[in-house]
Every structure is written in structure tokens, then in C-alpha cells.
Amino acid sequence: xxxxxxxxxTSVADAQALLDRYGDGAWVLAGGLDSLDWLKDRIKRPAxxxxxxxxxxxxxxxxxxxGLEIGAMTTLTDVVRxxxxxxxxxxxxxxxxxxxxxxxxxxxxxxxxxxQDTRCWYYRAGWPCYRAGGNICYADTPDAxxxxxxxxxxxxxxxxxxxxxxPALIALDAQMVIRTxxxxxxxxxxxEYFIGPSIDITKMTILQPGDLLTAIRLPATWAGARFxxxxxxxxxxxxxxxxxxASAMVMKGEGASGVIERIRLVxxxxxxxxxxxxxxxxxxxxxxxxxxxxxxxxxxxxxxxxPLRFNGYKVPLMKNLVKRAIRGVEGGTWxx
Amino acid sequence: xxxxxxxRNPWDQAILTHVSWDLxxxxxxxxxxxxxxxxxxxxxxxxxxxxxxETDAMEAAxxxxxxxxxxxxxxxxxxxxxxxASMFTLLVTAFFPIAGIKFAWVTWHWxxxxxxxxxxxxxxxxATFWLDFWSIWVGPRDIPELKAEVLRELGHDVPGPRPGxxxxxxxxxxxxxVLAGLSVVATGLFMMKRVRTPFxxxxxxxxxxxxxxxxxxxxxxxxxxxxxxxxxHVYFAVRPEKWWITKSMILGWITRRQYLEHHDPxxxxxxxxxxxxxx
Numbered sequence: 092x093x094x095x096x097x098x099x100x101t102s103v104a105d106a107q108a109l110l111d112r113y114g115d116g117a118w119v120l121a122g123g124l125d126s127l128d129w130l131k132d133r134i135k136r137p138a139x140x141x142x143x144x145x146x147x148x149x150x151x152x153x154x155x156x157x158g159l160e161i162g163a164m165t166t167l168t169d170v171v172r173x174x175x176x177x178x179x180x181x182x183x184x185x186x187x188x189x190x191x192x193x194x195x196x197x198x199x200x201x202x203x204x205x206x207q208d209t210r211c212w213y214y215r216a217g218w219p220c221y222r223a224g225g226n227i228c229y230a231d232t233p234d235a236x237x238x239x240x241x242x243x244x245x246x247x248x249x250x251x252x253x254x255x256x257x258p259a260l261i262a263l264d265a266q267m268v269i270r271t272x273x274x275x276x277x278x279x280x281x282x283e284y285f286i287g288p289s290i291d292i293t294k295m296t297i298l299q300p301g302d303l304l305t306a307i308r309l310p311a312t313w314a315g316a317r318f319x320x321x322x323x324x325x326x327x328x329x330x331x332x333x334x335x336x337a338s339a340m341v342m343k344g345e346g347a348s349g350v351i352e353r354i355r356l357v358x359x360x361x362x363x364x365x366x367x368x369x370x371x372x373x374x375x376x377x378x379x380x381x382x383x384x385x386x387x388x389x390x391x392x393x394x395x396x397x398p399l400r401f402n403g404y405k406v407p408l409m410k411n412l413v414k415r416a417i418r419g420v421e422g423g424t425w426x427x
Numbered sequence: 428x429x430x431x432x433x434x435r436n437p438w439d440q441a442i443l444t445h446v447s448w449d450l451x452x453x454x455x456x457x458x459x460x461x462x463x464x465x466x467x468x469x470x471x472x473x474x475x476x477x478x479x480x481e482t483d484a485m486e487a488a489x490x491x492x493x494x495x496x497x498x499x500x501x502x503x504x505x506x507x508x509x510x511x512a513s514m515f516t517l518l519v520t521a522f523f524p525i526a527g528i529k530f531a532w533v534t535w536h537w538x539x540x541x542x543x544x545x546x547x548x549x550x551x552x553x554a555t556f557w558l559d560f561w562s563i564w565v566g567p568r569d570i571p572e573l574k575a576e577v578l579r580e581l582g583h584d585v586p587g588p589r590p591g592x593x594x595x596x597x598x599x600x601x602x603x604x605v606l607a608g609l610s611v612v613a614t615g616l617f618m619m620k621r622v623r624t625p626f627x628x629x630x631x632x633x634x635x636x637x638x639x640x641x642x643x644x645x646x647x648x649x650x651x652x653x654x655x656x657x658x659x660h661v662y663f664a665v666r667p668e669k670w671w672i673t674k675s676m677i678l679g680w681i682t683r684r685q686y687l688e689h690h691d692p693x694x695x696x697x698x699x700x701x702x703x704x705x706x
Contacts, residue, residue, distance in 0.1 A: 219434040219444065226444050226643055227621065227631045229437075246533055247622055289531035397623070
């Protein structure tokens with residue numbers, strides 16, 4: 092691994108002072124699971140590593156305005172084990188538990204999970220693609236290997252977001268608390284935290300140099316809603332999502348007469364950012380939660396999808412996951 | 428300040444990627460510096476135009492000319508404004524994101540590029556077959572006019588040649604915009620193979636890395652040149668003494684007096700109104 096200076100600050104202010112001092116040469120280390128790949132492959136060669144592991148204020152889960160505030164350096168295991176997450180925000184538990192392996196969840200943090208870089212192997216191999224500041228996408232060429240890449244919102248780059256907790260956080264209408272380089276606090280909806288290549292092709296999130304994600308707030312709005320999370324991957328024990336779906340739904344009435352009063356529906360693994368399917372949400376609101384609504388939702392969800400050479404399977408996969416998110420897994424049929 | 432940006436391809440060979448975006452700021456600075464310098468010069472200098480008495484006499488002698496003289500046909504004006512709109516769209520979508528104003532620019536950029544390409548193609552055909560093709564170009568025959576214009580700008584009373592349909596500055600600008608515009612359009616059309624459009628299958632391997640690098644550099648060079656050129660064009664379009672030209676690009680015509688004051692009737696011949704048509 093290339094040599095670098097290691098700093099282990101104990102406060103956010105100290106961490107930001109270091110980021111300011113080293114500028115482009117600084118690298119923020121959370122759990123280290125994304126970072127060490129980059130460093131050991133010698134693709135990234137930062138001058139200074141700022142390890143956030145010693146900052147107590149970034150850790151832990153606390154009550155916040157009827158909801159929860161999760162420190163960005165809280166491990167995924169701690170998120171999964173927290174009783175209130177389990178009881179009121181079980182979708183986040185499912186999403187966090189679907190991330191990687193138990194050992195990785197013990198080390199990986201929720202802040203790192205939502206801020207990690209894409210896993211496109213052309214990019215991770217250090218090739219000079221658009222995302223790396225070049226002017227080519229190696230994954231979207233006639234002979235590219237692009238089974239895991241985007242089917243929606245591709246804009247030169249076809250990489251996808253690997254963050255497992257991201258769709259759940261967007262479904263919960265979570266707020267991302269950012270300490271800007273100026274020391275100000277900025278709170279943005281999780282939906283706006285992630286950005287696609289059309290806005291900035293070299294970044295996955297809105298974090299600017301010197302910014303730190305300090306916490307994630309879960310409002311009470313969707314606590315205890317009817318949740319659905321599903322992640323489809325090649326290896327069940329440890330893999331990134333091919334496609335995942337997360338939904339939070341509130342019903343009006345029960346049984347056959349019940350209709351969907353409000354819903355937030357998010358998919359991931361299909362674009363460079365987790366996509367909230369607002370058009371589908373509008374379409375299903377006021378409709379019963381049944382197969383017919385699910386079919387309408389699934390068909391609407393995949394409108395505009397443009398598969399690459401090897402990822403056409405993602406279109407029916409996404410459609411069926413959206414259908415399952417609407418009507419559940421019981422009694423439904425998987426359609427292509 | 429860097430001029431070019433280099434990268435390394437998967438075979439670890441050095442390849443050109445594009446021009447340094449420092450050049451965008453340089454072109455912006457050059458354009459603004461030019462307009463400040465020119466505006467200052469115009470305030471302080473004693474540039475000459477044709478004496479009013481001389482123009483009066485010419486106008487009295489040429490009452491056979493129509494009061495409104497067509498300078499730009501409807502089709503020519505349409506081309507100009509379509510091209511202007513597409514050019515502004517191209518510059519905004521190309522350079523605002525580089526300047527830090529982030530938005531989804533790619534589709535707007537190539538769509539505006541296609542509009543510009545189409546309008547240029549139309550213009551070439553229209554100018555070749557329906558307009559006086561050579562009236563906009565410059566050549567050795569324009570050296571006396573250049574000399575006379577420079578002397579007039581320096582405050583001398585020069586009886587020398589006046590421009591034909593287009594002032595010399597106008598023709599020189601046209602030449603610059605032709606070079607920059609054709610470079611940016613030709614390279615841009617090839618670059619559409621690198622992005623996703625409904626028209627082409629994306630394939631960055633039609634050229635080698637070196638050829639692509641040169642394509643991007645030429646596109647970038649022409650693009651940053653257009654920043655300065657467009658600033659200069661807009662500046663001259665809004666200058667009070669040039670406003671009659673701008674107005675003619677909107678309305679299509681100039682007055683008989685403007686024609687006689689600013690042009691050489693021998694180099695831009697206007698057909699007199701038949702005597703029986705004069706009321």
C-alpha cells in the first residue's frame with residue numbers, strides 16, 4: 092500500500108481542519124472497506140488519511156424529534172441490533188443486514204455505506220473513464236462486460252450505486268446531516284444526497300471536498316409503516332445488489348377495501364443513484380394493494396429503461412421487484 | 428496555466444484527453460479585456476465616419492434608391508438567430524458545469540449541436556445558391572480597405588474604399604467563426620458516437636485513443652475560442668454605432684442613408700426603384 096500520513100482526530104472540527112490542510116491529498120476513512128480497496132490496488136494515492144473512527148460524536152443512535160438520529164460512524168451491526176430500528180424502522184434493519192457479511196457489517200459504517208464509490212470494475216481498475224476524469228466509458232461499448240451496470244439514467248457513465256442502505260433511507264425520507272467545510276450544518280433529504288452522472292460524473296454524492304456526513308436522521312413520518320425490502324444478488328451470503336427495492340407504505344382501510352394512502356418506493360442497482368419512483372408512487376396511491384395495481388406499477392417502473400448488452404435481465408427483475416414491493420410476495424407470479 | 432490535459436490509457440500510454448479548462452477562463456478574460464479596451468478606445472479616440480454633408484449630397488443624388496434597402500433576407504435572419512440560440516445553448520451547457528453550475532447538460536448540448544450543424548448546412552447551401560457568396564469573405568483585394576479603415580480609426584480623413592455589403596470587421600469575424608464553428612461541429616458530430624443518442628450506437632472504438640484525444644482537443648480549443656468570439660460579437664451588436672447593423676438583422680433592412688453612409692455603392696449594388704414606381 093502506498094505510504095500516507097495517518098491522522099486519527101477526535102472531533103469533527105479537527106477532522107475538517109485536516110481535510111482543509113491537505114485539500115485534494117486528503118482521504119476520509121470511515122470503516123475502511125471501500126477505502127482499502129482503492130489504496131491496496133494503488134489506484135488512489137492520498138497524502139493523508141483522516142480516520143474518523145476516533146470521533147465519538149459521530150457514533151451511536153439517539154432519539155431525535157420522535158424519530159432517530161444515527162451517527163454516521165455507527166456500524167451496520169449496531170444499526171441492525173438497535174431495538175428501535177428493529178421495531179419502527181425495520182426496512183433499514185433489513186437493508187443493513189443485507190449488506191455484505193457479518194464481519195464487514197461489524198466494521199462498515201452507515202455513513203460509509205451511503206458514501207461509498209461505485210463498483211464498476213473498469214473504474215475501479217483505474218482506467219481513465221469519465222468518472223475518473225477521462226472522456227470514455229469502457230462499460231458502455233459494443234463489447235463491454237456490463238452485466239451489473241445501469242439501465243436507467245445513464246449519462247455517459249453507466250455505473251450503479253452499491254449502497255444497500257440507500258434505498259431504505261430514501262423510502263424512510265431520511266435526512267442527511269452534513270458539516271460543510273465552512274463548519275455550517277446542512278441537512279438534505281436522502282433522495283438529494285445521491286447524484287447521478289448527469290449532474291456530476293465524478294461523484295456519487297453531493298459531498299464537496301471538506302464536507303463530512305455526520306448523521307442520518309429518521310423522521311417519525313414513516314415509522315411503523317408497511318415496509319418491503321428485497322435485494323437480489325448473485326451470492327446470497329455476500330454480494331452487491333443486482334437490483335434492490337425498498338418501499339414504505341401506509342394503507343387506508345384494511346382487507347379488500349383497503350387502498351394505498353401514501354407510499355415511497357425506491358430501487359437501487361439500476362442507475363448511478365438510488366431512484367425514487369415518484370411516477371409509480373403517484374400511480375398507485377388510492378389504489379388497492381393487489382396484483383392489478385402491482386402490474387401497473389411494475390410496467391410503469393421500467394418505462395425508459397435502456398439495457399446494455401449484458402444487463403437486459405435487470406428490466407424484468409426490476410419490474411418484478413416493484414410488483415412485489417406493492418403487493419408482497421404472497422400469491423404473485425414472476426413475469427418477464 | 429496548462430494548455431492540454433493528459434491521461435493514461437489501460438495500456439499505460441500517455442493520451443490526450445482534452446484542453447485544460449484554464450483556457451475557458453483565459454478566453455473569457457480575453458473577451459472581456461478586449462471589450463473594455465475597445466470601449467475605452469471608442470470613448471477617447473477620434474474615429475471618423477463619412478461627413479454628414481457628404482452623405483446628404485449622396486442621398487440627394489440617389490433618390491432613385493428605395494428608402495428601405497434589404498440587407499438580410501428572412502431566411503438569412505432566421506439562420507442567424509437559430510444559430511445564435513444554438514450557440515448560446517452550446518456555450519452554456521458546455522461551460523456552466525465546468526464553472527461549477529451543475530445540471531444535466533449532455534442531451535441539451537448535443538441537441539443544440541445538431542441544430543447548429545443543420546443551420547450551418549442550410550446556410551452554406553443558401554449562401555452558395557441564393558446569396559452573393561463572396562461578399563462575406565476576405566482576401567488580398569481587401570488590403571486597401573483594411574488600410575483605410577485603420578487610418579479612419581486612428582482619426583484620419585481617408586477617402587479610400589468603403590465596405591461592400593459587409594464591413595471588414597464583420598468579414599474577419601465571419602472567417603474566425605467559420606474556422607471555430609466548423610471545427611467544433613465536425614469534431615462534435617464524431618463525439619456523438621461517445622454518448623448515448625437515439626441516432627447512433629455508442630462506440631468509442633471507431634478511432635484510436637490518439638485520434639480521439641486530438642478530436643477532443645480541437646473541439647475544446649474551438650469551444651473556448653467561441654467564448655471570446657461570442658463576447659466580442661454581442662459587444663459589437665449592442666454598441667450604439669453598430670446598432671443599425673443589429674437592427675437590420677432583426678428587421679432585414681437598412682435605410683437609404685445608412686446604406687450610403689456606410690457602404691460603397693459600387694461594391695454593394697442596390698437596384699434603383701424604377702421611375703414609374705416612385706411616388
